[in-house]
Amino acid sequence: xxxxxxxxxxxxxxxxxxxxxxxxxxxxxxxxxxxxxxxxxxxxxxxxxxxxxxxxxxxxxxxxxxxxxxxxxxxxxxxxxxxxx
Numbered sequence: 001x002x003x004x005x006x007x008x009x010x011x012x013x014x015x016x017x018x019x020x021x022x023x024x025x026x027x028x029x030x031x032x033x034x035x036x037x038x039x040x041x042x043x044x045x046x047x048x049x050x051x052x053x054x055x056x057x058x059x060x061x062x063x064x065x066x067x068x069x070x071x072x073x074x075x076x077x078x079x080x081x082x083x084x085x
Contacts, residue, residue: 002047004073007044018064
């Protein structure tokens with residue numbers, strides 16, 4: 001399934017450093033397609049493929065929960081435009 005995360009980032013420098021490192025070795029079944037940050041890095045939306053929203057949350061939250069507020073939702077693929085594949 002496709003999952004979007006919307007991040008509200010309290011510490012952009014630290015967040016982006018952690019994100020770069022954490023996404024170098026993704027768990028089986030997860031793929032990061034796109035990241036769309038705003039100009040100052042304090043907000044971002046990311047498109048993922050994951051077995052479930054909970055699996056993605058279990059991967060992401062330990063890395064950034066102290067420096068960002070993260071909203072996760074499953075993409076309604078039948079209504080989406082521009083999904084990969």
